[in-house]
Amino acid sequence: MPRVIESSDRFIVxxxxxxxxxVVRRNGRRTTTLDDxxxxxxYKDEAGNQAVMTVPESYKSTQPYEQGQIKHFMIxxxxxxxxxxxxxxxxVAYIRAEALRQIAAGADxxxxxxxxISYKLDVxxxxxxxxxxxxxxISSVPLSIxxxxxxxxxxxxxxxxxxxxxxxxxxxxxxRLDALDMxxxxxxxxxxxxxxxxxxxxxxxxRVANVDLLLDAVRARGVPLSDVYIDGLVFPISVSSAYxxxxxxxxxxxxxxxxxxxxxxxxxxxxxxxxxxxxxxNDTFIYLAIEAxxxxxxxxxxxxxxxxxxxxxxxxxxVKLAREMLIGTDDFCMNFIQAWKAGxxx
Numbered sequence: 001m002p003r004v005i006e007s008s009d010r011f012i013v014x015x016x017x018x019x020x021x022x023v024v025r026r027n028g029r030r031t032t033t034l035d036d037x038x039x040x041x042x043y044k045d046e047a048g049n050q051a052v053m054t055v056p057e058s059y060k061s062t063q064p065y066e067q068g069q070i071k072h073f074m075i076x077x078x079x080x081x082x083x084x085x086x087x088x089x090x091x092v093a094y095i096r097a098e099a100l101r102q103i104a105a106g107a108d109x110x111x112x113x114x115x116x117i118s119y120k121l122d123v124x125x126x127x128x129x130x131x132x133x134x135x136x137x138i139s140s141v142p143l144s145i146x147x148x149x150x151x152x153x154x155x156x157x158x159x160x161x162x163x164x165x166x167x168x169x170x171x172x173x174x175x176r177l178d179a180l181d182m183x184x185x186x187x188x189x190x191x192x193x194x195x196x197x198x199x200x201x202x203x204x205x206x207r208v209a210n211v212d213l214l215l216d217a218v219r220a221r222g223v224p225l226s227d228v229y230i231d232g233l234v235f236p237i238s239v240s241s242a243y244x245x246x247x248x249x250x251x252x253x254x255x256x257x258x259x260x261x262x263x264x265x266x267x268x269x270x271x272x273x274x275x276x277x278x279x280x281x282n283d284t285f286i287y288l289a290i291e292a293x294x295x296x297x298x299x300x301x302x303x304x305x306x307x308x309x310x311x312x313x314x315x316x317x318x319v320k321l322a323r324e325m326l327i328g329t330d331d332f333c334m335n336f337i338q339a340w341k342a343g344x345x346x
Contacts, residue, residue, distance in 0.1 A: 015107030
């Protein structure tokens with residue numbers, strides 16, 4: 001039976017937005033052109049006042065810029081680790097404003113990722129160290145150090161002083177079990193993924209089998225299962241109509257197998273990639289995932305506030321259409337897309 005959803009009080013949010021992958025559109029509502037012709041990203045500073053972060057000339061030669069994208073956190077971190085004091089101050093102000101915005105929206109952890117800052121490992125390590133220090137100075141919640149490279153995670157953990165609580169490692173996988181040693185050494189929590197040693201899982205059974213192996217390694221190292229957050233791996237429903245249920249079925253089986261001993265999470269907004277009406281899709285999928293057994297999620301709490309999710313009108317036509325798509329009964333998302341084109345999803 002599905003779980004009864006009553007309150008978001010115990011749902012743990014890993015705020016995902018402070019990543020160097022994140023983009024805003026060059027001509028979108030988050031950007032402006034100053035009187036001197038300089039492009040800038042708009043934001044509210046720590047005091048709630050309108051502020052801007054300028055886009056450096058050096059960024060304009062990049063491919064994302066030419067494609068109409070501004071990677072605003074990449075710019076902020078690059079400013080922060082640069083040599084110009086004024087640019088450093090801009091970077092610090094931007095990062096801290098976003099951290100406080102995430103916390104105010106309900107983040108229990110702040111997930112930090114700098115992998116796209118550079119292809120050079122020494123720059124990545126310097127960037128994560130700067131980002132940890134900059135964020136931790138004002139954060140009232142613990143940090144989650146996120147990278148596909150264990151050395152970058154180690155560099156971030158080395159800077160964590162734990163003033164706001166024990167940090168989190170994002171993530172541990174079968175292909176890099178050495179990350180568990182860092183979890184143990186730093187008394188950290190851990191996000192463990194359902195990926196296999198040789199690649200991504202194909203279905204729910206693969207996910208469960210991979211997690212079983214990972215949890216064997218977790219126990220062998222003496223890491224409490226209560227410190228583990230299982231990322232069941234959410235893939236875009238636009239790619240395959242089976243992907244929603246692959247994740248949801250895995251969540252249900254893992255919750256039944258491990259009970260309340262572990263946390264179950266996931267990068268939940270991945271499900272809507274490439275589709276319109278992403279807010280509706282994300283809210284509906286989070287709701288379905290909570291019914292299946294998750295108690296946490298890697299989400300942007302500003303874009304997906306949990307109070308809105310828990311107040312979802314599940315009997316409304318837009319939610320029903322989103323649900324049908326997410327559980328795989330709307331092949332190629334056609335009914336959902338047609339409803340969006342007809343203006344029926346508002």
